[in-house]
């Protein structure tokens with residue numbers, strides 16, 4: 001057995017008869033049984049009387065916010081897998097941080113959670129918590145009578161906890177139970193029932209015997225939950241992470257001279273499924289292959305498979321500061337939904353603005369130079385319209401040219417897709 | 433090296449990696465989600481950890497735990513998440529936990545518009561902690577800044593043991609642009625300092641010369657205490673009013689007295705009576721607006737603030753000295769202009785703001801400069 005980890009300078013300060021006292025002693029014994037030194041343990045305590053626990057021990061300690069102890073504990077454990085991390089939390093914090101309990105059970109990170117369950121918020125005046133029996137008299141008036149108490153063990157079990165144990169503060173062997181939970185490889189929860197003489201048992205008769213009887217009437221929770229047994233999260237994470245590859249977006253080398261200078265703004269108006277955003281990216285990459293600066297702004301509905309898709313691209317031989325479009329030099333019109341998003345723009349276009357318009361899409365009165373694209377005749381599928389339009393734009397050779405476009409496709413695609421997009425550009429670029 | 437085609441959020445993630453970030457916890461929220469996506473691509477493969485929190489509060493909690501265990505940590509969200517982070521932010525402020533928090537701002541209030549930009553959280557970031565103690569807020573203008581200022585944010589979080597915010601904006605975060613990160617001047621990477629003598633270590637001990645406590649990690653060979661309660665140098669609760677007061681003043685001065693060491697800005701000085709002050713994505717329109725003015729025969733000065741909090745008052749006063757009139761432009765209904773009015777109380781300070789999810793255009797800013 002290792003030495004006690006109790007902090008001799010700071011003895012427990014609980015109310016006389018408080019069951020937390022017993023749990024403090026049992027936890028220390030558990031540490032000793034496991035032969036743990038203070039530097040091998042972190043106690044993460046919650047708020048309330050259970051939040052005092054960290055101060056009674058000579059271990060690493062983190063005392064955070066109410067209900068959130070499990071979150072800090074997980075962060076610590078992920079960064080320090082070798083550390084034994086024990087969380088002490090009352091039934092009050094349990095209710096506040098319910099989402100974190102569910103997450104911890106599902107995740108199965110090797111933490112131990114001691115629920116110091118005394119059926120009320122002791123420190124704040126005995127208000128009801130998630131475990132207060134409906135018939136109890138507590139500091140919340142009649143409110144607890146209207147709600148059903150929660151069985152933390154059943155919740156933990158159904159959320160996937162692999163180790164769930166219900167204990168009484170008064171049972172013999174509590175230290176062994178806690179030690180077993182700490183030694184368990186995975187998330188372990190010990191629901192320790194106790195008495196709060198300061199607040200709860202003044203109005204509600206509660207004795208070790210009553211606790212034992214009540215516990216016996218509950219569904220069993222006696223340690224390992226076979227159906228939830230599985231490898232520990234941290235070890236699986238580290239193993240899986242080893243096989244991952246870090247991928248950075250590619251560098252784009254300048255290979256060509258740009259066809260023109262100055263700033264060019266291109267607007268693509270389409271709908272979901274026309275690969276508008278991808279076309280915008282290709283256009284930018286094409287510009288970058290000739291050393292141009294590029295920006296791309298996208299607009300689409302949160303329902304990504306339906307609705308308008310709008311892309312604003314700027315290519316410039318100078319630094320691009322403002323990323324919004326004024327009067328675009330090129331508008332590629334591929335569907336009505338996109339047009340509807342920019343209706344007012346058409347009447348204000350410069351006469352020399354080029355409008356590449358699908359023959360089946362209507363636009364408002366327009367002051368730009370309209371060039372019709374008959375995709376049916378060109379044999380272009382809806383999903384390829386945007387890319388085909390880029391090929392037409394490249395063929396005009398003012399902002400990008402065909403070589404730049406092809407180089408962008410080389411960068412962006414591989415294998416079969418690359419062959420097919422290059423083929424499309426080839427075909428449209430030579431026919432149109 | 434050649435440029436890459438990146439959105440601001442990707443540049444943030446790459447900056448974090450360069451800065452030595454090893455831990456990221458976040459959850460999906462537009463327009464910050466792609467930071468999470470990028471961190472997931474970058475961190476696990478390099479020995480770090482990226483996890484998806486069950487909610488905002490948890491994401492911050494995971495980061496604070498990992499940071500206390502010695503790992504540089506970052507999280508990212510948008511306005512609706514910052515409000516939920518708030519209590520954890522206060523913990524990081526009061527208990528001196530280094531963390532970088534990216535706020536990719538979107539149009540509020542509340543759920544607002546997930547895919548529209550705004551700079552509506554600028555005062556919220558400063559005052560969103562209980563106790564009202566200062567925080568550091570840096571504001572990027574473009575993807576290059578997202579990269580560089582993220583590195584600076586980590587350096588500052590490590591140096592001063594505090595939360596550092598990157599006040600990004602959907603319009604920077606989700607706009608992709610060509611940027612050559614390798615051509616940027618990257619600062620030296622700073623790590624939190626351990627004490628010279630760890631045997632007598634006290635987690636919040638400071639000295640005359642050093643306002644920031646030394647750091648030892650939870651999980652190291654010396655047991656370390658951390659607490660969200662009002663504490664003394666030893667990390668235990670204290671009720672000693674003198675000790676409490678000294679600590680609060682230290683937390684305030686620790687950042688406010690040091691702001692000159694991390695005052696980031698860009699400047700285009702001009703022989704003119706007018707200075708435009710802006711920050712974030714709006715500064716890009718302001719730069720184009722001053723170009724328009726110059727071409728129209730009127731030169732105008734421009735000051736782009738990249739350190740917003742603590743307010744770099746001395747720098748702002750110096751830069752504004754030669755101008756009679758100051759025009760503040762920001763993507764909200766008037767937040768940082770209040771600081772400018774306070775700092776430049778003897779100047780004529782005018783304001784233009786817009787909060788409709790649209791970028792403020794250079795033409796509109798020129799009109800404001802021209803007094804229209």
Ligand code: SF4
Pocket residue numbers: 013014015017018019020049118122123195196197198199200
């Ligand atoms: S209030 Fe209750 S839980 Fe708190 S110390 Fe007193 S008896 Fe124990």
